[in-house]
Amino acid sequence: MELQAWITLGVLFLTLALLISEKLAAELVLILAMLALLALGVLDPKQALGGFSNEGMITVAAMYVVAAGLRDTGAIDLVVQKLLGRPRRLSLAQLRVMAPTVGLSAFINNTPIVAAFLPAILSWAKRNQFPASKLLMPLSYAAILGGTCTLIGTSTNLVVNGLWTSRGNPDLGMFDIAWIGIPTALVGMLYMMTIGQRLLPERKPGTSAFENPREYTVEMIVENDGPLVGKTIAEAGLRHLGRLFLIEIEREGRIIPAVGSSERLLGNDRLVFAGDVDAIVELQRIRGLRTPLNGNDAAIAKQYPERKLVEVVISTRCPLINKTLRDSRFHTYYGASVIAVARDGQRVRGGLGDVVLKPADTLLLEARPVWVERHRHSPDFLLVSDVADSEVPRFDHALRAWGILAAVILTATFGWVEMVTAALLGAAASVALGCVSVTAARKSIDTQVLLVIACSFALGKALEVTGAAAEIAGLLLTIPGENPLWVLALAYLMTMLLTEMITNNAAAVLMFPICMAAAEELGVSPLPFVYAVMMAASASFSTPLGYQTNLMVFGPGGYRFTDFLKVGIPLQLLLWGVAVAIIPRVWPFDA
Incomplete structure (x- = not known):
């Protein structure tokens, strides 16, 4: 590797160390990492600041406004009581949060689902005296797991499908991935309701000691x-x-x-x-x-x-x-x-x-x-x-707010406009139609989350342009030898690790050609590797940086960086074993 690749790895490890130590705020750590890469010449200004114009970051910002419209009109409260009910046990509360989230995120972009459910679940948790920290991480994980159940569940699946068809292959089926997506979603939900429930922290809001x-x-x-x-x-x-x-x-x-x-x-x-x-x-x-x-x-x-x-x-x-x-x-x-x-x-x-x-x-x-x-x-x-967050709901605008969210989802799902365009139009409509005031819309945007998202793209870009990610992936895939099952297991593991350091789509793009080359060299069907990359690239559970929904619940849940490590690493290892066991049986190597 060249000098710039080594510099990038050094900045990456230092960034992770600071995030784990929690001595500095997450957004400050990522800003410093971005500035270091810029000052050391690893990235030019356009590359370093590209995250601030990234469609994903802008989509998150716009969806905060749409979600604020749902909150301020009481639109979510109209549904949440029936959907979530009044469970007496925490495990049932987690199930009530995760089950509808998995179902919806199989067909709808994960970001608006989490943005819409987040304020309602915070309110519902307080009303039912459940710690929000026990529910918000399951919410994010359920959105991620649901996205693996269909081809349109997440943009990563569509990216991999595009890479597959670019090689002259037919499109993958809409529900083909469900053969592995549904079992892993069920296993993930069961884990969160049992082992994960014990590992989840019980955080209290910072103002709890001064309650009225x-x-x-x-x-x-x-x-x-x-x-x-x-x-x-x-x-x-x-x-x-x-x-x-x-x-x-x-x-x-x-x-x-x-x-x-x-x-x-x-x-x-x-x-x-x-x-x-x-x-x-x-x-x-x-x-x-x-x-x-x-x-x-x-x-x-x-x-x-x-x-x-x-x-x-x-x-x-x-x-x-x-x-x-x-x-x-x-x-x-x-x-x-x-x-x-x-x-x-x-x-x-x-x-x-x-x-x-x-x-x-x-x-x-x-x-x-x-x-x-x-x-x-x-x-x-x-x-x-x-009194904070005490705006009186405008229930007469509730159906209007739901209509805006439905329009955002439908226009993006059917490809009439890009997701970022749909989200921006939805945000504008929420303000224009009186679902949320300009002041409330401005306050609803979590700048801490947006800064972390925007600056994290700089790290991912540096790993890509310096070739550090590809070098590491290629080196590790030479370890297992001629056994296709071991190669598949290592390919999944490597993709899973990459997706925690760079974006899901970038991890998939980097690993796809390596996996196709490995399948060709072994003389086996490439389909098991295609679905392994799809699943592993979405397995972002171990850090709040791994996926946008993790960042969205990070602050409201009062989580620390290490909380994601404690809960996410066992989940990732569990799903790794489930995926490696099921994929070759559904898509055999000798097909």
């Missing part, structure tokens, strides 16, 4: 024509809400205390809950419930559909002290609606409108996003702070 201990009293109205009318408390999903408790129901002037699970909801029922801020945020994402707005509050909500939750603490200078919320006309005075009250950590008795305001009362408001900036220094409040 206040217990609020909040009222919600059952919409008269909503989907909850006629359902029991249990069927409506209002019995097991984590840290939120249904205290009583006010119905036509009478109070129903100690509400049972079999109690059926009627239109205009007034439900009284007690719980913390996070629980109330989740409550607002249940379709069929609304805050009890009067005429003026409703007008505010209609005029400003983009609203979020804000916490304020009443000061002794507030002119509304000793007045009830109803008489104070708080909504007119401050342009915000009170939806919950907390006082000295105790539940406030009586209806919300009858609460008499006292100094140091904490109010939870529905207000415009700019409300905090306008009232942050008001002498009427001791504290003004917005």
Whole structure:
């Protein structure tokens, strides 16, 4: 190998060492690696910065906006309750996450699936008191495994099919790879529900030590024509809400205390809950419930559909002290609606409108996003702070958001436009049609993930252009000798290792000609090697850099680089054994 190839390998090993040590942020490590390759002359500026214009990176950014539209309209929440349900055991929760993900990703690009499911699963995990770190890695792995079940499941399969047909061979069948894809998907799911479950970390959010201990009293109205009318408390999903408790129901002037699970909801029922801020945020994402707005509050909500939750603490200078919320006309005075009250950590008795305001009362408001900036220094409040991720869902736009996602998927699947074009058009449509605001769209894009993706392409490019990857692959494939099964096993292993260091497609492109040459030299059918490259190039489980979906769950799951090593390496070795055992039986060497 030439000097530049050795330099590239040195930068690669140093990068991996820093990522494993976690002494620096992942995006900073990758930026430094890219700059090192640029400064040392291994890559020119166009090659080093090519990742920032890469279609995959841009697609991920655009899909974040589409996913934000699904989140802010409550579109995912409409489906997630039926799809995920309320499992009592973690293994069943993981199955509920992985099974639909595998099925969908067999036909749909993995990135939008993970982008769409990610916020819903975070919310669902909190509601059911499951650690998100126990569910997000299975989500990513299931998306990867599902992509191996059909020819269109992942771009890597299509790349390999293109390389195969370029040699004068007919197209591979749409479901041919399913003979190996489905067994490995089932084995992978079983692994994650058993061994993987024990290896997965139980991470807590960084803010968990500072969680809001206040217990609020909040009222919600059952919409008269909503989907909850006629359902029991249990069927409506209002019995097991984590840290939120249904205290009583006010119905036509009478109070129903100690509400049972079999109690059926009627239109205009007034439900009284007690719980913390996070629980109330989740409550607002249940379709069929609304805050009890009067005429003026409703007008505010209609005029400003983009609203979020804000916490304020009443000061002794507030002119509304000793007045009830109803008489104070708080909504007119401050342009915000009170939806919950907390006082000295105790539940406030009586209806919300009858609460008499006292100094140091904490109010939870529905207000415009700019409300905090306008009232942050008001002498009427001791504290003004917005509640993170508390935007009120716009359920009336939910079908519109699903339609946008469906359009993105269909146009890309049928090849009417490129995936990146479909994703960008979907993002633009989400903003233009009011599914997500410009501000929310900008905040939804995870720049850390995008930086890691863009800079990781520089490492992959350096391995390609210097010939380091091809040299290593060619050298190792000379080890097994004349036994085709051992050559197949080593080819799979080498592709699997490469795909953790460079992109899936690059690993497949590098290994395909080497494997074809090996099959020709051995005088055996090349088909086992074709499917081995397909499967191994998608086996990106051991590092967050291996695949885009791993990067997408890396931050939200609170994972460390070593977590992927602990869970992913055993999975890769297991699937390696399954693939090497099955492939020659489905596609014999002597065919």
